[in-house]
Amino acid sequence: MNAAELQSSLVASFRRLEQEQNHRPWSPHHPLRRRALEAFQQLGFPTTRHEDWKYTSLAPVLRYPYRVELPPLPEPAALGAQLPALHGMPPVQLWLLNGLAHPEQLPAQVRFASFQTAGDSVPVGHILPVDSETFVALNTAFAPDVAVLSWRGHVPELCHVAVVTAPHGEPQLAHPRLSITVEPHARAHLLVGFHTAGQAPCLTNFVAEVSLAEHAQLDLVLWQTDPHDTFLITTIGVELARSARLRVWTVALGGALLRNNLYIRLVGPGADAQLFGATMVTGRQVIDHRTLVEHRVEQCTSNQLYKSVAEQEGTVTFTGRIHVYPGAQKTNAYQSHRALLLSPKATVNARPQLEIYADDVRCTHGATTGALDEDALFYLRSRGIPESRARALLLHAFVHEALELLPEEQLRQRADELIAERAHLPAESLS
Amino acid sequence: MEPILIIRNLRVAIEGREILRGVNLEVRPGEVHAIMGPNGSGKSTLAAVLAGREEYEVLEGTVLFEGKNLLEMEPEERARAGLFLAFQYPVEIPGVTMATFLRTALNEIRKVRGLEPLDPVAFLKLARERMEWVDIDPSFLQRSVNEGFSGGEKKRNEIFQLLLLEPRLAILDETDSGLDIDALKIVASGVNRMRSPERAFVVITHYQRLLNYIIPDFVHVLYDGRIVRSGGKELALELEERGYDWLRPDSEEVILPTVDER
Ligand SMILES: Nc1ncnc2c1ncn2[C@@H]1O[C@H](COP(=O)(O)OP(=O)(O)O)[C@@H](O)[C@H]1O
Ligand SMILES: [Mg+2]
Numbered sequence: 001m002n003a004a005e006l007q008s009s010l011v012a013s014f015r016r017l018e019q020e021q022n023h024r025p026w027s028p029h030h031p032l033r034r035r036a037l038e039a040f041q042q043l044g045f046p047t048t049r050h051e052d053w054k055y056t057s058l059a060p061v062l063r064y065p066y067r068v069e070l071p072p073l074p075e076p077a078a079l080g081a082q083l084p085a086l087h088g089m090p091p092v093q094l095w096l097l098n099g100l101a102h103p104e105q106l107p108a109q110v111r112f113a114s115f116q117t118a119g120d121s122v123p124v125g126h127i128l129p130v131d132s133e134t135f136v137a138l139n140t141a142f143a144p145d146v147a148v149l150s151w152r153g154h155v156p157e158l159c160h161v162a163v164v165t166a167p168h169g170e171p172q173l174a175h176p177r178l179s180i181t182v183e184p185h186a187r188a189h190l191l192v193g194f195h196t197a198g199q200a201p202c203l204t205n206f207v208a209e210v211s212l213a214e215h216a217q218l219d220l221v222l223w224q225t226d227p228h229d230t231f232l233i234t235t236i237g238v239e240l241a242r243s244a245r246l247r248v249w250t251v252a253l254g255g256a257l258l259r260n261n262l263y264i265r266l267v268g269p270g271a272d273a274q275l276f277g278a279t280m281v282t283g284r285q286v287i288d289h290r291t292l293v294e295h296r297v298e299q300c301t302s303n304q305l306y307k308s309v310a311e312q313e314g315t316v317t318f319t320g321r322i323h324v325y326p327g328a329q330k331t332n333a334y335q336s337h338r339a340l341l342l343s344p345k346a347t348v349n350a351r352p353q354l355e356i357y358a359d360d361v362r363c364t365h366g367a368t369t370g371a372l373d374e375d376a377l378f379y380l381r382s383r384g385i386p387e388s389r390a391r392a393l394l395l396h397a398f399v400h401e402a403l404e405l406l407p408e409e410q411l412r413q414r415a416d417e418l419i420a421e422r423a424h425l426p427a428e429s430l431s
Numbered sequence: 432m433e434p435i436l437i438i439r440n441l442r443v444a445i446e447g448r449e450i451l452r453g454v455n456l457e458v459r460p461g462e463v464h465a466i467m468g469p470n471g472s473g474k475s476t477l478a479a480v481l482a483g484r485e486e487y488e489v490l491e492g493t494v495l496f497e498g499k500n501l502l503e504m505e506p507e508e509r510a511r512a513g514l515f516l517a518f519q520y521p522v523e524i525p526g527v528t529m530a531t532f533l534r535t536a537l538n539e540i541r542k543v544r545g546l547e548p549l550d551p552v553a554f555l556k557l558a559r560e561r562m563e564w565v566d567i568d569p570s571f572l573q574r575s576v577n578e579g580f581s582g583g584e585k586k587r588n589e590i591f592q593l594l595l596l597e598p599r600l601a602i603l604d605e606t607d608s609g610l611d612i613d614a615l616k617i618v619a620s621g622v623n624r625m626r627s628p629e630r631a632f633v634v635i636t637h638y639q640r641l642l643n644y645i646i647p648d649f650v651h652v653l654y655d656g657r658i659v660r661s662g663g664k665e666l667a668l669e670l671e672e673r674g675y676d677w678l679r680p681d682s683e684e685v686i687l688p689t690v691d692e693r
Contacts, residue, residue, distance in 0.1 A: 379522040379576075382482050383536035383592065384510035393535070397526025397575075 003045040003062040010173075011041060013068050014141060029115075029124055029140075036140035039131030046134055055317040055349040056288040061231045061257055064171035064201045068142050071168030074197060076102050079164060083195050085225055085254075088414050090191065092162040094147060096176040101147035107157045110188075113148040122146045123179055127209035127237035128263070135233050135261075139207040143177040150181040151188040151216075158189045158408055165230070167200035178208040182216035182244075191411065193223035194255075196230045203231040210236065212244035214268060219247045221411055225418055226254040235261040240300075242268030249406050250289065251415050252279040253422060257286045264293045266300035277306035278402040278415065280422045281314025281346070288317040291335075295328040295358075304335040307402040309395060309423075310346035321353040322363060329360040339369040340398055392425035399423075433498070434459045435600050435631050436481075441492035443473075443480050449490065450476045452656035458600065461628040465642055465667060466635045468653035469675045474635045475519055477653070478604045482516040483509050497599070510536075511543040513599030517589035517606050519635075524576035529588075532576050533558060533595060540596055561594040565621045583614045590621040601625070602633045607641035619644030639671040654678050 001009075014037050018030075045062055046053040076095045080086055094112070095102040101114040115122055124130075130140040149159065165174040182188045196202045212218055224232065232255050238246055252258055264273045279287050293302045308316040318337040339348040350367035372394050380390035399419050406412040420426070436458040443451035450473045458464055468474055480487050481494065483506030494501040496514060504512065524532070530551075537557075538548040549557065559569045565587045577585050586606050593601050603622070607615055622632065622645050634645055642650070642664065650666040651658045652675070659678050660666065 373522075373524075375522045376524045378482075378484060378506060379518065379524065380527075380532065380536075381506040382510055382516055382518075383532070383596065384507050384539040385532075385536050386507050386539065387505070389535065389539075390507075393527050393531065394524070397524065400526055 001063050001065050003047070003058070006062050006066065007041070007044055009065060010068065010138070011037065017069065017142075032124060032130060033141045036130040036137045039137040040134060040141060043131075043134045043137060052290065052319070055315070056257070056259060056286055061203055064203075066171045066173035066203055068173050068175070070098050070100065070144055071166070071172065073097050073100065074166050076104070079166070079197055082197050083162075083164070085193065085195055085227065086162065088417070089193065089223075090158055090160045090410060092160050094149070094159070094161045096145075096147060096161065096163045096178070098164070098166055098172065098174045099144045099176045101145050106149075107155050107159060109151060109153050109155045110159055111148075111150045111152070115145045118148065122148055123209070125209075127211060127239050127265075128207065128235060133235065133261075135205050136207055136235050139175045139177055139205050139235070143175040143207070146177045146179050148179045148181075149190070150183060151186040152183045154187040155189070156187075158191055158411075160191045160193070162193050162195060163204065163206055164195045164197055165202040165204045166197040167202050168198070169200060171201040171203075173203045173205065176204065176206050180208060180210040180218070182212045182218050184213040185215045186213075187217040189219045189408065191221045191223060191408075194232055194234075195226050196228045201230070202228075204233070206232070206234040208234075208236045210238040212238065212240045212246060214242045215244060216241070217245040219407060220249070221406065221408070222248065222250045222252075222260070224250065224252045224254055224258055228254070229256040231255065231257045233259045233261075235263070237263045237265070238273070239265045239267055240271035240273060243270040244268060245272045247274045247405070248276065249403060250275075250277040250279075251403070251418070252277065252287050252289070253418055255285065255287075259288045260290065262289070262291045264291070264302065265296060266294060266302065267296050269297050269299040271300045273302045274405075275302075275304040275306075276402045276405070277308070277318075278399045278419065279306065279308040279316050280311070280399060280419065281309070281316050282311040282422070283314060284312070285314045286317075287315070290319045292321045292323065293333065295322070295324040295331045295333060297325070298327065298329045298331070300328065301332040302334070305402055306337045307399050308337065308339040308348060309342065309399055310339065310348050311342045313343070313345045315347040315349070317349040318367070319351045319353065320365070321355070322365070324356040324358050324361050324363065326357040328358045331358060331361045331363065333361070333363045335365040337367045338398075340372060340395070341369050342371070388424065392420070392423040395423040396420050396425050432459050432461075434495075435497055436633075437493075437495040439493045441477075441480070441494060442490040443476060444488045444490055445476070445486060450487075450656055451480070453492070454653070454656070454658055456651065456658065458631045458633060460599075460631055462649065463626065463632045463634060463645060463647045465647035465650045466633060466653050467637070467639075467650060467667065467670055470637065472653045473656045474653055475604055478516055478519075478602050478635060481509075481514065481602060482506060507539070510596075510598075511540050515593055515596060515598035515601045517586075517593060517601065517603040519604040519608070521577045521580075521585040521589055523578045523580075525578050527576050528573055529576055530554070530558070530572040533592065537595060558595060562591055564594055564624060565590050566617050567591055582609045583611070586610055586618060587614065587621075590618050594621055594625060597625070599629065600631050600633070602635065604635045605637060606634075607636055607638065615641060616644060639667040642667045652678055
């Protein structure tokens, strides 16, 4: 199969689903779905000729005849035990199984709704226009459900959403979708983990629309540590009102090909967005981060710190765009991508893109790619530490910097362990 | 007693330039040797080659450490065998805490000494005690290695590591430079505390000042890649008075090095 064939097969599936309505809550958004499908037909799948996909070819992803119909679903309870990546993690409070929402014990102040229960009133496309990008359009056309979470008040408890794609013997394309609202002055902690259960090839096309009201705060952790050779594309759009505060940590270690699109819109003065990324690729893994931070109004701040390690034949790409709109005076915007390139066959692509249309702006960006610090390595070895352990310590320290501010102790520790594992550093040496 | 360290006719080049041009030295347990010499004479090069830096090219010569061929050993093997270098310029390592670094190092060294690894609690206790000896606050254990340390703190940190790892032979490369008199005394007292009949020191310094506090048994002058004179502690005072120029190989008073006259 190739991209064009997959495209027509998806269009055919859409027509079939339209008639059969196998997705239960198909109808409320039917006109929107149609618009999205049309957009998908027009846009097609991106190739490396598209500026935004210059470094990441989707060819290896698009060669499978994915099915989009929902396969028989596994029991969430049984899934938990089946997913090794959930070990040592907080309990799951909401499952998105092949895109269908199954709430468990959500914190009391977190309201939950979904297509299945709320139908028409579920917001879709308010942050990410349905016809803007291929994968947003596809998700809008096919998402079997939209899980809506809204926070009111200060909820210190972490909310854990597990996005699971579970194929049933054949390649599966899943369209999980979240809609998140944090109400004025509310504070939310959200963990979204991405997993696959099963052996067939999977493509997970995740979309989340996030809206932060005035003085709202959201800490969002994206947990991408799945050991399977799967494909994951995420597109998250966040809009921040006055004095809202967003922090996102992307822990990207697993999967065959990952692409994260993180689109931030600062639309109220005093809003602040902090994006952190910890990435390690090995084998032939491809991890591609694309960020866009739009400073639409004055006095907003943003900061991006991504740390990446590329080993063997792995590829890391970071494209970070900062867009300062006319009139967005007193903007502070920072961006930094630091990478370690540990093998001659590994690749790091870093592209800062700045578009600044205001004059009273402080904006800096930096991208470095280098090898491990030989002096540091020698210093460690000169105290008796074997070279392999010394390397591991330095690698771990390098990546860990991106997660230093992660407030949840349990997640920070678990991430540390996973990074250490990747760096071949025994866990007991982290004290 | 058998020497801990025997250096014979060591010639070392970097980037095609010969820096050490035939160094000879023997160090026995219990001894303190001072190596003095003007800037650029090759003191740090000697220290780095002994510790195992790979960018130096050994052209000729042998180095025996407790009878073993030191030049064939990896840097970490040298450390585990009991060699320690206090760096002239200690390296900052962001993200690696002192505690992680030194517990890992100490346990590696304990392993070859046939000792059980120290758990975090036992390590902390020992580390705190040794930090007190050189007046370093225990909170430094949670800081990244050397990151943001002042010049003096870095030097005291080197001595702290010496106290913790208890090597057989310690090489101190200009540990005195940039220290005020109080810090100098702290460093010296740390070293003196470690002096023992089993342990030896090679103290590299530019000035005689440190040698008022760490009294050497022997003083050697390294000049342009060779040890051009060796003597007792009085030699340091003479150098203080007369400088190094009179020892220039082309000066009349030159005394060619001989292999250990003791
Ligand atoms: N890594 C290096 N690369 C190039 N030259 C070096 C290097 N290390 C030392 N040298 C040169 O070797 C000579 C001796 O330096 P060094 O051993 O640091 O002297 P000292 O410690 O006695 O001041 C100097 O001329 C110095 O420039
Ligand atoms: Mg020097």
